[in-house]
Structures are given as structure tokens and as C-alpha cells.
Amino acid sequence: MTDGAPVLRLQLATALREFELELELEVERGSCLALVGPSGAGKSTVLRAIAGLHRPDQGRVALAGDVWLETAAGTDLPPERRSCGYLFQDYALFPQMTVWRNVAFGLAGAPRAQRRRRAEAALEAFGVAGLADATPRALSGGERQRVALARALAREPGALLLDEPLAALDARTGAAAARELAATLKRTAAPTVLVTHDFAEAALLADQVAVIDRGRIVQRGAAGELSARPASAFVADFAGAAVLFGVASTSSGGSTVVELEGGGRVASSDRAAGPVGAAVYPWEITLEPAGAGPHGSALNRLEARVTSVTEIGNRARIGLLASQPFAAEVTSESVTRLGLSPGARVTATWKATATRLVER
Amino acid sequence: MGRRGPFVVALTIALAVVLLFLILPVVAIFVDAGPGELLRSLGSEQAREALWLSLRTTLAALAIIVLVGTPAAYLLATREFRGKAAVTTAIELPLVLPPAVAGIGLLAAFGPEGLFGAWLDDAGIELVLQTTGVIVALTFVAAPFYLRQAQAAFAAVDPNLLDAARTLGASEARAFARVAIPSAGAGISAGMALAWGRALGEFGATLMFAGSFPGITQTAPLAIFAEFATDFTAALALSAVLVAVSAALLLTVKLIGRTPLLGGVSA
Structure with missing residues (x-):
């Protein structure tokens, strides 16, 4: 074979x-x-x-x-x-x-x-x-x-x-x-x-x-693909977590830092070392207009481009592409307010405690 | 404790009456003649013969019931087929059949003039008035007790266990022998105890189908009946033995019921 x-x-x-x-x-x-x-x-x-x-x-x-x-x-x-x-x-x-x-x-x-x-x-x-x-x-x-x-x-x-x-x-x-x-x-x-x-x-x-x-x-x-580019509202609703792949090491601050394949970094409160997958739920991710300065306690900030917008009732799954595909979930109101449509640039932020690491 | 109103007193009296009425005859068996007399009576040839015959015939019936009944119960518990409800009901019928009717039925089927009488005769098999006939009667009346218990026990076995056995390379027969039977062990044992208890006490069908010949068809219950007019103490002695064995069987069933079932949920 x-x-x-x-x-x-x-x-x-x-x-x-x-x-x-x-x-x-x-x-x-x-x-x-x-x-x-x-x-x-x-x-x-x-x-x-x-x-x-x-x-x-x-x-x-x-x-x-x-x-x-x-x-x-x-x-x-x-x-x-x-x-x-x-x-x-x-x-x-x-x-x-x-x-x-x-x-x-x-x-x-x-x-x-x-x-x-x-x-x-x-x-x-x-x-x-x-x-x-x-x-x-x-x-x-x-x-x-x-x-x-x-x-x-x-x-x-x-x-x-x-x-x-x-x-x-x-x-x-x-x-x-x-x-x-x-x-x-x-x-x-x-x-x-x-x-x-x-x-x-x-x-x-x-x-x-x-x-x-x-x-x-x-x-x-691939899971990330489904999460970022769901073929239907059903898939969008079901494809809960996105997974970003990279290599983990412990930062001086004690949290774990994952250097993502293709660039960018993600912090997690989970302990891990070596190749990992970092899972994050779309509803944990907040979207801001691109270029806004860092504020608040969220350690993770990734610049991303919107690849898809899928309505699920009164909320929407926003397919995102940084170095890897992932997704965020926001209210329909935010879609209008932030002008989210394919091609738009945003900053995705979320907390290190909302990032689950699994060794690959 | 709550207040002891007249209603509670009435309830307590009712329970006391029930207990007294049900226990008294059993106690009387042991007390009426006294233990010394009972033991002496058990030494008689006829008593020992009857007990020995009861032991042999009930064990033979139990062996047949378990050997044939276990796979039959497994089939009923694990397969769906048309007419299954009818089959289950037919199997349970002997449970509610009056013993005299069971005896007549056995004669009509296997007696010399019965449906299969000529056929059995040709095959050289004699049942009526023979020890073999006793075993047939006991099997007939006791089998449903075992079948019902075994079927329920098999039905309660987690089907995933049998599926797991199959994916681990076991044939259906091996899964049955190594997984289903041990998992249903408690229910099967309780079924055996109940069937054995029923067979030990069997009277009517045996008397009608096999007769009451000392040493050949006179089991302990038949011997009690034969003795009680002439030698009441001997009848009491045999009864005492049956009470002891029945109590032991009942206790066994209770204890099996109480042990956490093999494969039960645990912390």
C-alpha cells in the first residue's frame, strides 16, 4: 500500500x-x-x-x-x-x-x-x-x-x-x-x-x-477551515472552537506563549511546551477595528482579515484569517457597527485564560 | 417518632396478625413433636428414600432447565421477532396453571393414551409411574420460574458489553459464554434457586402424572401426604427438612438480590 x-x-x-x-x-x-x-x-x-x-x-x-x-x-x-x-x-x-x-x-x-x-x-x-x-x-x-x-x-x-x-x-x-x-x-x-x-x-x-x-x-x-469558512449556518453553529497551530514555550511572565505557524503569537494560561494546538471558542473573541491600541486585560491580539460572515439567528459567525484561519462570534448589531464584511480588517482579542492548549 | 394515634395502632395490630398467622404453622412443624423425635423419624427408610429421590429428581430437572432454558432465555432477551410476546406468554402459562391441570396436560401429551404416547412407547421411553416421569413433571412446573428470571437478567446486560466482545474477536457463542452469562450471573442464580424451590415443593402434577410409589416416584411432598394419616411425626420431620431447604433458598435469592449486581454502577 x-x-x-x-x-x-x-x-x-x-x-x-x-x-x-x-x-x-x-x-x-x-x-x-x-x-x-x-x-x-x-x-x-x-x-x-x-x-x-x-x-x-x-x-x-x-x-x-x-x-x-x-x-x-x-x-x-x-x-x-x-x-x-x-x-x-x-x-x-x-x-x-x-x-x-x-x-x-x-x-x-x-x-x-x-x-x-x-x-x-x-x-x-x-x-x-x-x-x-x-x-x-x-x-x-x-x-x-x-x-x-x-x-x-x-x-x-x-x-x-x-x-x-x-x-x-x-x-x-x-x-x-x-x-x-x-x-x-x-x-x-x-x-x-x-x-x-x-x-x-x-x-x-x-x-x-x-x-x-x-x-x-x-x-x-480541517477544523479551522470549518470554523472560519462554514458552508452553512448549521456548520457555523456547530463548529465551536477554532484551533491555531504553533510551538509553545514558557514566557518570563509565567504564561505560555505559542509562536504561531505563519507568524503571530498567542498566550495561554495552560502549561505546554513544543508543538501545540491552541483552541479558542469564537464567543470568547472580541473584535475591534484594526489599528486600535491595546487596552483591557486581554493578552491576545491578532490582526486579521474577515473572510466570511454567516448569520446564525441574531448573531453572526465571522470567519477570520490571520496567519491561520479562525473565527469569532458577534451580535448582528456589531456586524453593522463595525462594518464587518469579507475583506474588512479587524483586531481579534481574547484572554489567555480562554485559550486551551493541546500538545500535538 | 411520630404520635401513636389509633390508626398506627391498628396498622401494627394488622401486621402482628399477619406475621403470627404466617409464622405459626412453620414454627409448629418444629415444635409439635420436638427435635429429638423429628431426627429419629428422619432415620426411617421411607423418609430417607423420599428425600434422596427429591434431591435426585429436582437436580435432574434443574439441570435440564438450565441447559435448555439458558440459551432459550438468551434468544428471547436479545432478539426481536414476530410473535415474541405470544411465545413469552406461552412460556409463562405453567406459572398460573393449577397443578392438577398440569398433571392432566402431561398425561394428555405424554401418557400412554396421550398425543405422543404411542411414539414414546415405540422409542421405549416410559414416563408414567416412573422416576423419569417425576423429572418431566418437575421440569414442566419449574422451568417458567427460571426462564423468566434468566430472560430478565440477559435483557439487563449492557448490550455494549456484548458488542465489545465481538469487536475483540469473540464469536457470538463466545460472547454468550464469557460475557453474557457471567454478567447475568446474579439473575441466573436467583432463577435457579426459585426453580429449584418450586420443584422441591411440587405435588399435584407429580402425583397425577407419575403417581406415588416409594423409591420410584414418591418425592418428599408426596411422602408427607402419604404419611400424615398414619405417622404424623414422620410427616412433620420431612416437612421440617423442606422448610429448612426452602428458607435457605429464599435467603439465597434475597442475598443475591442485595449484592450489587455484577457490572452495576459504581463510584
Whole structure:
């Protein structure tokens, strides 16, 4: 297989309760595609169809040369014969088995003597080898997630499917788990499909984001692109956070400074070093006419050009381009007052505390 | 404590009457003849034979129920199909059937003159007045207790666990054996205890279908019935044993119900 060639290909059409799920997607080796959309948009059904847990009315699923499903040809491999690592939303650890037996469950093909060793090695990779003999009930949410990831990846699956991987965690644990998950995904060669209702999560973890609404992909692209140039009000409303990429270092003042790729800098109260993504929600950003002097407590000031204006009810998503695309959300009143239209120049400001950093 | 008005007093009296009425006969079994007499009576050939037969036949029935009933309950719990409600109701029917009707039904189906009588005869299988017949009767009356519990227990298993097992390379059969059964373990055990309890107490259907022959079809409840006119103490002794076993089974069910279900939510 040539590097960068599409590895996981999926095309499916299936009738859900209220609408038809109909989509096509490709995920390349080593990359992660996030399916984002509101609850009930059909996201999880896509994952289930890939894994063989849902049989679509019509469709085709293939990993490289292996065809897992081809309804036209009558091919439909059962889940156990597809090579999918599946992370369930509630992690679905077997409650009556210890942690290592949970991991070893997926290694049934290996010789008995090797199973414990391989299970422990997988747990070690996620820093939870010490929990090998614990039962899932005794674990915290974050630990469960790591064990579930270790279990899904121990079999070295051909594709990785993540269903709301952070939804079961509280906010604090979630932020740390997001960083770890990002690192894991970076190490994983298997094409990955991530399902989430949280655009920020998608932006931080995935290379590509596809927004799905009522069974159809309405826009697909890099997170920043979606945020800055939403194809519709729906996407604009949904594409919450923009992510700016750069290299972080600690400033003399104690905050973290990110030198953005392409120029400009962003400050954050999060601690990080090296290559990072800086996430900021559009509603945290204030727009001023270009050239206004610095005032107030906002540390971040980026000169930007307006690329798009998308009305969402009584507010508007303003697509912006500095060295990288991002977006702000302002009231319709401000659009008129500031004369915001494509081509206009503005200064975008926001606080360092509103900037979330995730290592890349 | 709140005020003790006449209404509360009335409630308390009602509960006291209920408790007294329900407990008295059970206590009387142990007190009427005294423990020494009871133990002596249990030494009799007929008593020991009846208890031994009860143990063998109920365990055999339970084994059949669990072996066939578990996969059947799993199918009912995990699949949707047309007529499922009718099937479920049909399975529950023996629960409300009068024992005498169950006995007549078994005779009409498997008796010498029954629907399958000739067929069983050709196959060399004798049920009526045989120990095998006792097992058939016990299985018939006790199976619904197990099926209902097992079906509910399987239905309560988080379907994600079974899906997870499949994506981890397990066939459906392996997911059933390694994940579904252990996850439904508490409910299944409670079902077994209930079915066993029902089988131990079975009287009417056994009497009609298999008869009451010491050593062959005379289980403990039938022996109690056969003895009570001639040797009341022997009947009491057998009853005492059944009370003890039933109480133990009830306690088991209660304790299983109280342990946090395997796979339950935790902090």
C-alpha cells in the first residue's frame, strides 16, 4: 500500500428511524477523521456499520484490500472477523474480569503463556500496568478509559473507532485525557474514526472534521477551515472552537506563549511546551477595528482579515484569517457597527485564560 | 417518632396478625413433636428414600432447565421477532396453571393414551409411574420460574458489553459464554434457586402424572401426604427438612438480590 493512500473506505446507505443515513468517507493511514454532529445525527451508526455491529441496507466497507462489507456481492463479515479496535462511550469493560483479563480477552488467538505478558505490555503503554489485577469497578473514569484503549489497541487493529471517548469523563480528567489521547492517536498508524458531539474535541484530536447532520455529511475539512469558512449556518453553529497551530514555550511572565505557524503569537494560561494546538471558542473573541491600541486585560491580539460572515439567528459567525484561519462570534448589531464584511480588517482579542492548549 | 394515634395502632395490630398467622404453622412443624423425635423419624427408610429421590429428581430437572432454558432465555432477551410476546406468554402459562391441570396436560401429551404416547412407547421411553416421569413433571412446573428470571437478567446486560466482545474477536457463542452469562450471573442464580424451590415443593402434577410409589416416584411432598394419616411425626420431620431447604433458598435469592449486581454502577 502506498503511503498516504486511503486505507479505510466506507460507503453506506441505511434507513434510520427518522431519516436516511447516507454517506461516503475515506480515512488515510495514520490519520484521524472526526464525525461531529448533534445527538441522533447517525454518528454512532457509522461506527457500528464499520465494526459490523450494524448492517446497513446498502453499502461497502473496506480496509485497504480487505472487503468487510459489500451488500451488492453479499459479503458481510461478522465483527470478530473485522479488524477494528472499538472504544465504547462508557468503555464497556467486562465487570466480572480483572483489568488484565479484559485486555487478554482480545488476545484469544495468542498462546496462553503470552496473553498475560502481552496484556501487561499494552497496559504499560497507557501507564496503568499497576492496575492489572484490579476490577473495573475499582477504577476511576480516566483509568477506565486508558484500560479500554489498551484493550482496543492490544490486538493491533487495522482501524480504530472511538465513540465519544471523553464524554464519560469530568472536565478536569477530560482535559488531561484529551492530551493523552492526542498523543496515542499520533502514535497509531491505524486509520481512526472519532465520533463526538463536541467540536472542540474533534478539532483537537482529528486531522479532518466532518460535520454530520441528519445522516449526511454537510461539510468536511480541517477544523479551522470549518470554523472560519462554514458552508452553512448549521456548520457555523456547530463548529465551536477554532484551533491555531504553533510551538509553545514558557514566557518570563509565567504564561505560555505559542509562536504561531505563519507568524503571530498567542498566550495561554495552560502549561505546554513544543508543538501545540491552541483552541479558542469564537464567543470568547472580541473584535475591534484594526489599528486600535491595546487596552483591557486581554493578552491576545491578532490582526486579521474577515473572510466570511454567516448569520446564525441574531448573531453572526465571522470567519477570520490571520496567519491561520479562525473565527469569532458577534451580535448582528456589531456586524453593522463595525462594518464587518469579507475583506474588512479587524483586531481579534481574547484572554489567555480562554485559550486551551493541546500538545500535538 | 411520630404520635401513636389509633390508626398506627391498628396498622401494627394488622401486621402482628399477619406475621403470627404466617409464622405459626412453620414454627409448629418444629415444635409439635420436638427435635429429638423429628431426627429419629428422619432415620426411617421411607423418609430417607423420599428425600434422596427429591434431591435426585429436582437436580435432574434443574439441570435440564438450565441447559435448555439458558440459551432459550438468551434468544428471547436479545432478539426481536414476530410473535415474541405470544411465545413469552406461552412460556409463562405453567406459572398460573393449577397443578392438577398440569398433571392432566402431561398425561394428555405424554401418557400412554396421550398425543405422543404411542411414539414414546415405540422409542421405549416410559414416563408414567416412573422416576423419569417425576423429572418431566418437575421440569414442566419449574422451568417458567427460571426462564423468566434468566430472560430478565440477559435483557439487563449492557448490550455494549456484548458488542465489545465481538469487536475483540469473540464469536457470538463466545460472547454468550464469557460475557453474557457471567454478567447475568446474579439473575441466573436467583432463577435457579426459585426453580429449584418450586420443584422441591411440587405435588399435584407429580402425583397425577407419575403417581406415588416409594423409591420410584414418591418425592418428599408426596411422602408427607402419604404419611400424615398414619405417622404424623414422620410427616412433620420431612416437612421440617423442606422448610429448612426452602428458607435457605429464599435467603439465597434475597442475598443475591442485595449484592450489587455484577457490572452495576459504581463510584
